[in-house]
Amino acid sequence: MEKTETFRKHITEGNSFKGEFITLGSAMLNGKTITNAFVNIPLKPMNRHGLIAGATGTGKTKTLQVLAENLSDKGIPVLLMDLKGDLSGLAKASPGHTKINERHAQIGLPFNPQAFPIEILSLSEQDGVRLRATVSEFGPVLISRILDVTETQAGIISVIFKYCDDHNLPLLDLKDFKKILQYATQEGREEFQEHYGRISAASTGAILRKIVAIEQQGGDIFFGEKSFEVNDLLRVDDNGRGFINIVRLTDIQDKPQLFSTFMLSLLAEIYQTFPEQGDTDRPELVLFIDEAHVIFKEASKALLSQIESIVKLIRSKGVGLYFVTQNPTDVPEAVLSQLGLKIQHALRAFTAKDRKAIKLAAQNYPDTAYYDTASILTALGTGEALVSALNEKGRPTPLAATMMRAPMSRMDILTPAEIKEVLGQSALTKKYNEAIDRESAYELLSEKITHAQAQELQEKAKQERELLEKKTARKQTTGRSSSMSPLVKVLTSATFIRSVFGILSKAMNSSKRN
Structure with missing residues (x-):
């Protein structure tokens, strides 16, 4: 009985605080709950x-x-x-x-x-x-750590974010991130190399595979707006x-x-x-x-x-x-x-x-004269626990087996x-469950690529048209003689006719004499 009262006093004094607190339960000793030993x-x-x-x-x-x-x-x-x-x-x-x-x-x-x-x-x-959260909000450092990339690949991700900042390309979801990685080593390769240095296609490929792994775990739903x-x-x-x-x-x-x-x-x-x-x-x-x-x-x-x-x-x-x-x-x-x-x-x-x-x-808990900590850890019943907290001054409170x-x-x-x-x-x-897909890096880069391809086709068509016009003009200025083939020109030339007919006439005269 005396030990019980000493224990009750030990617990009560160690769990008395000036400020607000939460009561988890009451302390236990030798498998019995000590009522009001909070x-x-x-x-x-x-x-x-x-x-x-x-x-x-x-x-x-x-x-x-x-x-x-x-x-x-x-x-x-x-x-x-x-x-x-x-x-x-x-x-x-x-x-x-x-x-x-x-x-x-x-x-x-x-x-x-x-x-x-x-x-x-x-x-x-x-x-x-x-x-949800956007890719931009993560930033290059956090994204690199999440993807668990190499130092070189982390550097590429930093360059990608810098390019997007410089060109006002919002990185909102994973399709934006994948699009800019592809652009950096394909359509925009020369642009990146001129302003940011060469980016390896092998490295961007490795990063893309890491992104696909996150997508397969549902990352395509998590990344996006509204944040x-x-x-x-x-x-x-x-x-x-x-x-x-x-x-x-x-x-x-x-x-x-x-x-x-x-x-x-x-x-x-x-x-x-x-x-x-x-x-x-x-x-x-x-x-x-x-x-x-x-x-x-x-x-x-x-x-x-x-x-x-x-x-x-x-x-x-x-x-x-x-x-x-x-x-x-x-x-x-x-x-x-x-x-x-x-x-x-x-x-x-x-x-x-x-x-x-x-x-x-057991070694994570303060020493106590009332428990064998390692033994009691296996003896606790359902809804019972060892509790060790910090008091208002940051010191550990008395260790207590507690009826929760x-x-x-x-x-x-x-x-x-x-x-x-x-x-x-x-x-x-209502605030967060409306899906938003505003214009971002994917749409802007796709538009840029489409525009560049259209310009390239226009330039190619212009070159072909100019080449055709040059050929047509050359034919018109050459004249009829120039339209003859080289063989016809030779066969109809005066020199050729004279020489051939001359030979023929010599052959004919020779046969007459004979």
Whole structure:
């Protein structure tokens, strides 16, 4: 009993904050929930990023849902990457359940079902507010890293962008990009060589193949207009609750390059657009990336480097990034070291490799006299997790095995009819779902090539006409004699006639004498 009270005091003192905070649940000791020993997360350091990890079925998605709900309730907008398609239920209140009531009685928190304001966004042809970006907005450096090109090819891409800037050729979608690459080594080869240097057809061919690979993953839908404005992620509803923006990604799980492209462009634009926040009391926006291993598994070294840089820098804009994955080792160490909040659900030890991963995961948490961290990681039940956060001064809070509270919204997906209802009420659908294909590099270059070909045909026809006129004039001025063939001229010449007839007459006279 004395140990329990000491533990309760340890948790309560370590989770008391002056500013706003979110309550995740209540601490556990020896497998039992300590009622009212609340485990809290202060809002102030939530721009220091975080990790939610655990084996399949241990409750990661519900933890993500709880965090999103409570942030929205505090007026903080949220962006969720929903790869499994099970987060749309945030739009509807939970129907409740006796097990939920029992859980909350153990925690010491009332259960208040409620719905939250959401926007459904889409990268593909799924229903939702369309997310797009133009090639020009990416710029040559980011495009080169996404395509994972060589240094020489990256230089060519920079030249292509410079040419388009110099000639007012908008690069909006991938067909614009492909057209200018083809033009640089075909119709416009001499123009490029004169002003920008020679461009290798082999290099542009390699770049084109990389672009085709992105097209096959749905990049032709993503690149284009109207570009999504990241400030639209910061909206709050009439009740002061932050919108929860859910990006539906269920149909691009097998398209990691498109997902990485989108994430990198989004983070880069947020960093460029949002003002510096300094040391504020709450984040401006919080992003949750479910199934985060999809980003890191297929990413090139250049892309990983870019992600690591943005993770380090973007918190100064008041933006928190939270990665949700099965194992902490799915996240590169350079990123993992930047994460302030760690919520670790149960891990399963089926193999020697699993046991090694659990030992490594245990080392990511502060030492504690109350738990054997490696052992408890395999003993946690569904909806239970080890929690380590940062307090308002940036120091780790006490490590606590936590009975997590239940989501206040529905723990299930919306029906197709409910999704249509949400989209019908959306202020962003009308703004972004009209496809725009204005005159850009493709059309302007096609027109330029067509004009050049027409001029070339006109010049060729003019030359042929002039040649025909010269021939006709020469025939008219030569006269009748000049129209005779050389053989006729010889046969009708006086000299030839005299000589031939002279010979004939000699032959005839000779025969007469004989």
